Amino acid sequence: MELLVRLFVGQPPAILTVAVVFLAGYLALRFRWPGVARHPRALLFGAMGWGIFAGWEWLVLLRTPEANIRVDLLVIGPVLLLLSSWSLLRAFR
Template sequence: MEILFAPFGLAIGFPVLILLPAALFAAGWWFRRRSKLVLATAMAWLAYFGWELMIHRLSPGADIRVDLLLIAPLLLVLSVISIVLLAKGTRNQ
């Protein structure tokens, strides 16, 4: 279970890294498959970037992040489904 949340620990230290999955899903939406879910995943990662910047600025010493108990599983599920959709769209072409 810890391996699933490891990327979020890295993103907390370096919030700019959150833009990478946002950009990848946006590119996947633009070039591969114009699925609303893939676009929603890119936007969710972008919203998480804004949230993380706000948390980083307002409470930089926050050790316990209860918000990640909701955010991390949601982003993981959206990401996995979007990756499957993108892979399925690539195979059909």
């Protein structure tokens, strides 16, 4: 868990990288291998969720760079976990 916090909290470029990976997965499944996944569009929801989180982190760093207690992550973390899991399961099921 500590590794995830170090990787993503306060690191908008790292978060945006995850969003780009979800988007690249969608594009690959949609255009390169169309028969592999039944619902590749579900990966777009994961990409949007991670992209919104990247924007949120950027905004937090811009507005309150000294914030060391982040209660918002108690909601954002589980939501991103569920959204990412759902989109991967939905795409490859």
